[in-house]
Amino acid sequence: xxxxxxxxxxxxxxxxxxxxxxxxxxxxxxxxxxxxxxxxxxxxxxxxxxxxxxxxxxxxxxxxxxxxxxxxxxxxxxxxxxxxxxxxxxxxxxxxxxxxxxxxxxxxxxxxxxxxxxxxxxxxxxxxxxxxxxxxxxxxxxxxxxxxxxxxxxxxxxxxxxxxxxxxxxxxxxxxxxxxxxxxxxxxxxxxxxxxxxxxxxxxxxxxxxxxxxxxxxxxxxxxxxxxxxxxxxxxxxxxxxxxxxxxxxxxxxxxxxxxxxxxxxxxxxxxxxxxxxxxxxxxxxxxxxxxxxxxxxxxxxxxxxxxxxxxxxxxxxxxxxxxxxxxxxxxxxxxxxxxxxxxxxxxxxxxxxxxxxxxxxxxxxxxxxxxxxxxxxxxxxxxxxxxxxxxxxxxxxxxxxxxxxxxxxxxxxxxxxxxxxxxxxxxxxxxxxxxxxxxxxxxxxxxxxxxxxxxxxxxxxxxxxxxxxxxxxxxxxxxxxxxxxxxxxxxxxxxxxxxxxxxxxxxxxxxxxxxxxxxxxxxx
Numbered sequence: 001x002x003x004x005x006x007x008x009x010x011x012x013x014x015x016x017x018x019x020x021x022x023x024x025x026x027x028x029x030x031x032x033x034x035x036x037x038x039x040x041x042x043x044x045x046x047x048x049x050x051x052x053x054x055x056x057x058x059x060x061x062x063x064x065x066x067x068x069x070x071x072x073x074x075x076x077x078x079x080x081x082x083x084x085x086x087x088x089x090x091x092x093x094x095x096x097x098x099x100x101x102x103x104x105x106x107x108x109x110x111x112x113x114x115x116x117x118x119x120x121x122x123x124x125x126x127x128x129x130x131x132x133x134x135x136x137x138x139x140x141x142x143x144x145x146x147x148x149x150x151x152x153x154x155x156x157x158x159x160x161x162x163x164x165x166x167x168x169x170x171x172x173x174x175x176x177x178x179x180x181x182x183x184x185x186x187x188x189x190x191x192x193x194x195x196x197x198x199x200x201x202x203x204x205x206x207x208x209x210x211x212x213x214x215x216x217x218x219x220x221x222x223x224x225x226x227x228x229x230x231x232x233x234x235x236x237x238x239x240x241x242x243x244x245x246x247x248x249x250x251x252x253x254x255x256x257x258x259x260x261x262x263x264x265x266x267x268x269x270x271x272x273x274x275x276x277x278x279x280x281x282x283x284x285x286x287x288x289x290x291x292x293x294x295x296x297x298x299x300x301x302x303x304x305x306x307x308x309x310x311x312x313x314x315x316x317x318x319x320x321x322x323x324x325x326x327x328x329x330x331x332x333x334x335x336x337x338x339x340x341x342x343x344x345x346x347x348x349x350x351x352x353x354x355x356x357x358x359x360x361x362x363x364x365x366x367x368x369x370x371x372x373x374x375x376x377x378x379x380x381x382x383x384x385x386x387x388x389x390x391x392x393x394x395x396x397x398x399x400x401x402x403x404x405x406x407x408x409x410x411x412x413x414x415x416x417x418x419x420x421x422x423x424x425x426x427x428x429x430x431x432x433x434x435x436x437x438x439x440x441x442x443x444x445x446x447x448x449x450x451x452x453x454x455x456x457x458x459x460x461x462x463x464x465x466x467x468x469x470x471x472x473x474x475x476x477x478x479x480x481x482x483x484x485x486x487x488x489x490x491x492x493x494x495x496x497x498x499x500x501x502x503x504x505x506x507x508x509x510x511x512x513x514x515x516x517x518x519x520x521x522x523x524x525x
Contacts, residue, residue, distance in 0.1 A: 040345065040347075040348065040379060041345060041379055041381070042297070042301035042302070042345050044065050044293070044294065044297040046293040046296075046297065048065075048067055048290050048293065048294070049283065049284055049286035049289070049290055050067070050262075050263075050280045050281060050282060050283035050284065050286055050287065050290050051067075051068060051071075051073070051262075051281060051282035051283075052067060052068040052069065052071055052073050052188070052189045052279075052280070052281035052282055053065065053066070053067040053068075053069075053189060053278075053279065053280050053281070053290060053294065054066050054067070054069045054189035054190055054192075054193050054277075054278070054279045055276060055277070055278050055279075055294040055295075055297070055298050056193045056197065056276065056277045056279075057274065057275070057276060057277075057298075057302065057304055057341070057343035058197050058200065058268065058275040058276065058277050059274075059275055059304055059339065059340070059341035059343070059384075060304060060340075060341045060342055060343040060376075060383060060384035060385070061197070061382070061384075061385065062302075062343040062381070062382065062383045062384065063190075063381075064276070064294075064297070064298050064301075064302055064343070065294055065297065065298070066189070066190070067189070068189065069188060069189045069190040070171050070188050070189075070190060071171075071188060071189075072171060072186040072187070072188060073186060073187065073188065073189075073261065073264075073281040073282050074179075074181060074185065074186060074258065074260050074261035074262075074264075074282075075179055075185070075186070075187045075192065075256060075261065075264055075281070076179045076256030076257055076258045076261035076262075076264045077114075077137045077178065077179045077254065077255060077256035077257070077264070078179065078192060078254045078255070078256040078264045078265070078266045079174060079176075079177070079178060079179035079185070079187075079256070080133050080134060080137060080142060080177070080178065080179065080254060081134075081192075081195055081196055081199050081254050081266060082160050082163065082164060082174065082195050082199075083133065083142055083145065083146070083156075083160065083177040083178070084130055084133060084134055084199065084205055084208070084209075085163060085195070085198065085199050085202065085205065086149065086156070086159050086160055086163055087126065087130060087145050087149055088130070088202060088204055088205060089163075090149045090159070091126050091148075091149065093126075094125060094126045094127040094130070094204075095125050095126070095127065096125065096126050096148075097123045097124070097125060097126075098123065098124055098125070098126055098129050098144045098145060098148045099121070099122070099123050099144070099148075100118045100119065100120060100121065100122040100123070100124075100140065100144045101120060101143075101144070101147060102120045103143065103147070104118075104120075104140055104143035104144040104146075104147055105118050105119060105120055105122075105140050105143075105144075106120075108139075108143045108153055108176070108178075108180075109139055109140065109143070110139075110180055110181075113139040113140075113178075114136065114137045114138060114139055115138050115139055115140040115141075116132050116136060116138045116140060116141060116216065116219070116230075116232065117140075117219065117221050117222070117229065118140045118141070118144070118219055118220075118221075119219065119220045119221055121220065122219050122220050123217075124141075124144075124216055124217050124219075125217065126145070126148070128216035128217050129141040129144060129145050129216075130145070130208050131208055131211065131214040131216060131232065132214075132216055132232055133145065134205075134208055134209050134254065135208075135209075135211060135212075135214055135232050135233065135234045135235070136232040136233070136234075136235070137235055137254075137255065137256075138232075139178040139180075142176075142177040142178035143177065143178065145177065146176075146177040153176050153177060154175075156177055157174050157175050157176060157177070160174040160177070161173060161174055164191065164195065167194050167195055167198045168191075168194050169187070169188075169191035169194055169195065170191065171186075171187070171188035171190070171191050172186065172187040172188060172191040172192075173185065173186060173187075174187075179256060179258070179261075180258075181258050181259075181260045181261070187281075188281075189279045189280075189281050190279075192266055192279045192281070193266075193277050193279045195266075196252075196266045196268060196277050196279070197277055199252070200251075200252050200268050200275075200277075205252075206251065206252055209251075209252040209253070209254070210239070210251050210252060211234065212233065212234045212239065212240065213231065213232070213233055213234070214231070214232055215230055215231045215232075216230055216232065217230070218230060235255045236250075236253040236254065236255055236265075236267070237288060238250045238253065238267060238269075238288060238291065238292075239251070239253065245288040245292075247269065247291070247292055247295060248271075249269040249270050249271045249295075250267055250268070250269045251268060251269070251270060252267070252268040253265065253266055253267035253268060254266050255287075261281075261282065262281075262282040262283055262284060263280070263282075263283035263284070263285060263286070263287040264280060264281050264282070264283065264287070265278075265279075265280040265283065265287035265288070265291060266278070266279050266280075267291050267295075269295050271299055272304075273303075273304050273305070273306070273341070274298075274299065274302065274303060274304040274343070275304070276294075276295060276298045276299070278290075278291045278294050278295060278298075301345055301346060302343055302344065302345055302346065303343070303344060303345075303346050304341045304342065304343045305341060305342050305343075305344070305350055306340070306341055307340045307341060307342050307374070307376070307384060307386040308340070308386075340384065340385065340386035340387060341384060342376050342383055342384035342386075343383050343384060344378060344383055348378065352378065353376050353377065353378045353383060354376070354377050354378070355374050355375065355376050355377075356374070356375050356377075357372055357373075357374055357388075358372060358373050358374075358375055359371075359372050360373075361373055361387075365387070369389045370387045370388065370389055371388055371389070372387070372388040373385055373386065373387045373388065374386040374387075374388065495517075
């Protein structure tokens with residue numbers, strides 16, 4: 001009875017252990033499979049030391065990395081990027097003369113501010129002031145430009161906030177053109193990226209910001225045009241080839257620092273078709289190190305593709321309108337903007353993204369010829385936006401042959417655009433693209449030319465999950481087998497030790513030892 005009871009207990013113990021191991025295996029396999037399915041969007045494994053940081057693709061506005069992207073921070077001198085934008089859009093002639101006032105050179109400056117040492121009454125061109133603003137981060141030039149454009153720093157700040165709102169900033173407010181510390185002067189990493197994205201679309205801004213050395217006009221303090229004090233140098237170290245912080249591809253950026261703001265840095269870098277913008281806020285002497293980490297992450301894991309060349313569904317939207325029975329297909333057609341791009345991880349094919357056509361556009365966008373926009377999404381993320389333009393390809397001389405009819409119908413933008421996947425003119429091309437799509441979506445592709453079998457990524461992912469489940473179950477069974485036979489292994493180990501210690505016994509002693517072992521075996525049975 002005692003032996004039977006012990007056997008039943010051991011059997012129940014073994015079954016419970018087996019159930020536990022199988023349950024653990026199932027949970028581990030489920031977690032692993034969910035991680036494998038979700039691990040399609042790359043993540044930056046390097047530690048970013050700054051309090052706020054953001055990496056954005058400039059052409060598609062896709063956010064590749066974000067850390068406290070909506071938190072308010074003091075921007076310090078990277079404010080001057082927005083200052084330069086406002087000045088460039090309000091001054092047509094950059095050779096206009098800017099007169100430095102008492103307030104600009106002394107009143108609105110903090111102690112130890114970065115300046116070009118202008119005095120009241122100095123006159124420089126707007127161009128000279130912009131170079132000094134962006135390269136040397138001169139606060140006296142920021143004040144002088146603000147007064148030249150708006151009359152005072154306060155009124156210029158209103159223009160800055162107005163422009164920031166137009167760009168799409170929602171967590172920023174500016175009170176001065178230079179970035180002086182003020183509780184009401186703040187921005188966020190996301191807003192600063194939008195400001196830089198808008199700024200690099202201006203060729204004049206890029207030309208000025210990419211310059212490394214510039215000599216401005218003479219000043220009262222330094223009347224000699226060739227005086228070394230009139231030559232300024234760029235502060236952004238990632239654009240200097242002679243500096244250890246140099247990073248290939250960087251073409252624009254702005255540095256900033258105050259005791260409250262810490263180190264701030266905004267940088268634009270281009271490699272191939274991909275342009276990335278990195279923003280660092282409240283960095284702890286890590287602004288260049290953090291920027292390099294994020295740029296390395298972005299260029300290693302993402303690619304940008306022109307929407308026009310990679311989306312055959314919307315590459316050309318024909319117009320079926322007619323006026324008085326006359327077709328206008330040859331006169332009007334729709335095209336996708338050539339500069340719009342889609343940003344995706346390198347391991348994701350462009351055929352995996354979803355695109356939707358939206359007519360929710362502003363009046364300003366409609367005035368520029370845009371009639372709709374295409375939103376590209378992948379895994380719940382917006383990876384690009386392309387605008388649809390209405391273009392008139394009919395030449396003026398061809399329009400002379402048309403009858404004198406009213407074209408009021410053609411002046412209205414249609415409420416809906418019909419997007420046809422197949423047209424009569426491009427039927428053969430559509431069939432080829434359909435065949436390619438079928439091939440791309442097939443789980444297994446037999447490449448006869450290369451003599452190999454190609455497995456699509458979803459199939460490979462499923463196989464990886466199955467292999468992981470098989471490995472976990474196999475290890476679990478091995479663990480259970482060893483656990484159940486542990487006593488047997490212990491006995492064999494003790495017997496081996498005993499035999500090792502008794503190898504010098506006499507023949508009679510060995511016989512007694514063997515009898516003792518046999519007796520113990522019979523007792524256990």
